[in-house]
Amino acid sequence: MSFKKLPTGVQDILPRECRVLWSVRDRLTRAFEARGYEPVLSAAVEYYDTYANIRNALPQERMFKFTDSDGRLLVLRPDATLSISRIAATKLPEGQARLYYFLDKWDAQSAGGNKTREIIQAGVERLGEEGAFSDAQTLAFAIDCMHEMGLSDCILDVGHVGFMKGLLEECGLSDAEAEEVRASLNAKDGFNAERLLRRAGAKEETLAAVRALPTLFGGAEVFARAGKLTKNARALAAVAHLERVHRILAEMGYERSVCFDLGTGKSLSYYSGIVFSGLVREVGAPVLSGGRYDDLADDFGKHIPAVGFAIGLKRVLVALERQGNLPAQPVFDAAISCEEGAEGRADALAKQLIAKGLRVTLAAQYGKDVLEKTNAREKWFVTKTGEVRI
Amino acid sequence: MINFALPKGRLAEKSAELLRTCGVDTSVLEEDTRKLVLESADRRYGFFLVKPADVPAYVEAGVADLGIVGKDTLIEEGRDLYEMLDLKMGECRLSIAGYPERRDVLTNPHLRVATKYVNTARRVFADREEIEIIPLHGSIELAPVTGLADVIFDVVQTGSTLKANGLVVLEDVYTGITARLVANKVSLKTKAEEVLPLIEKLREAVS
Numbered sequence: 390m391s392f393k394k395l396p397t398g399v400q401d402i403l404p405r406e407c408r409v410l411w412s413v414r415d416r417l418t419r420a421f422e423a424r425g426y427e428p429v430l431s432a433a434v435e436y437y438d439t440y441a442n443i444r445n446a447l448p449q450e451r452m453f454k455f456t457d458s459d460g461r462l463l464v465l466r467p468d469a470t471l472s473i474s475r476i477a478a479t480k481l482p483e484g485q486a487r488l489y490y491f492l493d494k495w496d497a498q499s500a501g502g503n504k505t506r507e508i509i510q511a512g513v514e515r516l517g518e519e520g521a522f523s524d525a526q527t528l529a530f531a532i533d534c535m536h537e538m539g540l541s542d543c544i545l546d547v548g549h550v551g552f553m554k555g556l557l558e559e560c561g562l563s564d565a566e567a568e569e570v571r572a573s574l575n576a577k578d579g580f581n582a583e584r585l586l587r588r589a590g591a592k593e594e595t596l597a598a599v600r601a602l603p604t605l606f607g608g609a610e611v612f613a614r615a616g617k618l619t620k621n622a623r624a625l626a627a628v629a630h631l632e633r634v635h636r637i638l639a640e641m642g643y644e645r646s647v648c649f650d651l652g653t654g655k656s657l658s659y660y661s662g663i664v665f666s667g668l669v670r671e672v673g674a675p676v677l678s679g680g681r682y683d684d685l686a687d688d689f690g691k692h693i694p695a696v697g698f699a700i701g702l703k704r705v706l707v708a709l710e711r712q713g714n715l716p717a718q719p720v721f722d723a724a725i726s727c728e729e730g731a732e733g734r735a736d737a738l739a740k741q742l743i744a745k746g747l748r749v750t751l752a753a754q755y756g757k758d759v760l761e762k763t764n765a766r767e768k769w770f771v772t773k774t775g776e777v778r779i
Numbered sequence: 780m781i782n783f784a785l786p787k788g789r790l791a792e793k794s795a796e797l798l799r800t801c802g803v804d805t806s807v808l809e810e811d812t813r814k815l816v817l818e819s820a821d822r823r824y825g826f827f828l829v830k831p832a833d834v835p836a837y838v839e840a841g842v843a844d845l846g847i848v849g850k851d852t853l854i855e856e857g858r859d860l861y862e863m864l865d866l867k868m869g870e871c872r873l874s875i876a877g878y879p880e881r882r883d884v885l886t887n888p889h890l891r892v893a894t895k896y897v898n899t900a901r902r903v904f905a906d907r908e909e910i911e912i913i914p915l916h917g918s919i920e921l922a923p924v925t926g927l928a929d930v931i932f933d934v935v936q937t938g939s940t941l942k943a944n945g946l947v948v949l950e951d952v953y954t955g956i957t958a959r960l961v962a963n964k965v966s967l968k969t970k971a972e973e974v975l976p977l978i979e980k981l982r983e984a985v986s
Contacts, residue, residue: 546968577861577962603863606968648968670969673841674859 398499398506405718409706410509412716413538414491417511417700420537421489424530426513429488431472437462440471443688445659453495465495469510469699471685477516478689485517504674505703512679512699519694521630524663524681525637527696531677532646535667538705539714540676545646546606547665548653549631550680552615555624556598560591567657575654577603594619606650609635615651634663655680665698671711676704722747724765728772729755735771781824781973784843786831790958793868794847801980835860835961844966844974850956851934855896861967863978864960867985870936873899873953876946877923877930884929885949893922894932903932903952920944
C-alpha cells in the first residue's frame with residue numbers, strides 16, 4: 390500500500406479545477422451577500438455525543454470518529470445544517486438569522502458513483518422564518534443560485550413531507566415500519582410500500598393513495614390529483630401549502646423552473662415541510678438539496694423554524710464541464726524578467742502594473758530567455774538602466 | 780436520446796421483446812455483434828449491455844436513464860434510484876436452501892452460508908445466527924454438496940438445480956422477485972417528455 394495516495398472517497402483539487410471552484414464560490418458569495426445573508430463557519434470537529442443522542446441521530450457508521458486526548462469521542466462535521474442549528478440554538482440569542490456558509494461535511498460511508506466522503510458544500514439557512522412566502526423565496530433563490538453558478542437548464546423538484554406523513558400517520562406504524570415504507574416510496578417502489586402497509590392493516594383508501602404516490606409528480610396539475618386521494622387533514626394541508634408556494638413562484642416568474650413530486654420521501658424526522666432538489670440532466674444526482682426543518686434545533690434546546698439548502702460544489706463542477714459552461718481560465722496579463730542588479734526596478738514595475746489591476750508574474754531567474762516560457766499577454770525585461778519591452 | 784442499461788443473459792431477450800412491443804426500435808440488439816454500446820437506427824435510444832449486477836450502478840450514476848434489472852440485484856446493490864415498474868417477468872424467489880435432513884443447521888450457533896448475495900445475506904441473518912458468509916460467483920449449489928458451506932442463500936426459479944443436487948428450500952426469504960424497470964432520479968424529471976411516455980407504454984404492456 391502506498392501512503393503517498395489518498396484513502397477512498399476523498400480527492401485533492403488541483404489548480405485548474407480549484408480555480409473554477411473558487412470562481413463559483415465568488416459568484417455564490419456575491420449572490421448570498423446581495424440577498425442579505427451573513428457568513429458563518431462552524432468548527433470542523435465536534436463531540437460524537439452531539440449527534441448520537443439527538444432525535445435525528447446520525448448513524449454512527451456514517452461519522453468519521455477519533456478520540457480526544459481525554460478519551461472523549463470526536464467526529465468530523467457530519468452535517469452542516471445540524472451544526473448551524475446547534476449554533477443558532479445555543480449562540481444566537483435572537484433566534485432569527487439568514488446565514489450562508491462554505492463548509493465541508495464528511496460521510497464515512499458514501500463513496501463511488503456520484504458520491505464522495507468529503508463533501509464540499511455551499512449553503513444557506515433562513516432561521517426563525519415560517520410560511521409559504523419564506524419557502525417560495527428560498528426556492529426562487531435556489532434557482533437563482535444555480536443560474537448564478539453558470540448552470541443552464543436547471544429544474545427544481547419540489548415536494549412536501551407532510552403529504553406522506555399524513556398518509557402514514559393513519560396506519561399506526563412504528564417508527565421503524567414508517568421508515569421502511571418511506572424508503573420504498575422514496576424509491577417509487579409502490580409495490581413494496583403496499584405490501585408493508587397491508588401487513589400493518591392499512592385502510593383500502595390509504596393503500597389507493599400510496600399506490601398513486603409514485604406517479605404524483607409533474608406540473609401544478611398534481612395538486613388536484615393529490616387532493617382527491619385523501620381526506621387526511623395533514624396531507625391536504627401539505628397540498629394547499631404547495632399550491633400557495635406555487636402561486637407565489639409563478640407571480641415571481643419562476644414557474645418554468647419548478648416541478649413537483651409529492652412522492653418525495655426525504656427523511657420524515659429531519660424535514661418538516663417542503664423538500665426540494667436542484668437537478669440538471671448532465672449529472673445523475675441532485676446538485677442542490679434542501680427543505681424545511683422546523684424541529685431540528687429543538688434537540689439543541691430551542692425551537693427555531695428554519696428552511697435552507699446546500700449545494701454540492703463538486704457535482705456543480707461536473708455539470709458545468711459537461712454543459713460546456715466552465716468559466717474561462719484567465720491568463721497572466723504580464724510577465725517580467727530582469728538582469729542581475731535590476732530586481733528593485735522589476736519589482737516596482739510589477740507593483741505598478743498590479744495597482745492598475747493586471748495579473749503579473751515576476752520570473753524567479755535572471756535573463757531574457759525565461760520570458761519565452763510564459764503565456765502572459767505582455768512580456769517585459771528590465772535592465773539596470775531602464776525598461777525594455779519585448 | 781434515452782440511454783438504457785440492459786442485462787446480458789437470462790433477461791436479455793425478454794427485455795428487448797418488451798421494449799419492441801412499446802415501439803422502441805431494438806433491431807440493433809438482434810445483430811450479432813461484440814459491441815457493448817449500441818444505438819437505435821433512429822438515434823432515439825442508446826443501449827448498454829452490461830452484467831445484470833451492474834445495471835443499478837449505471838442507472839444510479841445517470842449514465843443510463845433507464846434500466847431493466849431483477850429485484851434480487853436491486854436488494855443486493857441498495858442503490859439510490861427509482862423503481863418505476865414491476866415488469867412481471869423472470870419471477871423467482873430468494874431462499875435459503877440446504878439438505879432436508881439437516882434442517883437443524885439453521886439454528887447452529889455458527890452457520891456457514893454460501894451466496895452471491897453477500898450484502899443481502901448479511902442483512903437477512905443480522906438478527907439471527909452468527910454467520911460466516913462464503914462469497915461465490917456461480918454454481919452455489921456445489922457449496923453444501925462439497926461441505927464448503929452448511930446452506931446456500933440464492934435465487935430459486937424452478938428448484939430443479941437444487942433437486943438435482945439433493946437440496947431443498949429451507950426458507951423463502953423474499954418472494955415475488957421479478958424484473959423491474961428502474962430510472963435515474965434526475966432523468967425522470969429532466970427528460971420527462973421523453974421518458975414518461977415510454978414508461979406509460981411499458982406500464983400498459985405489462986398490466
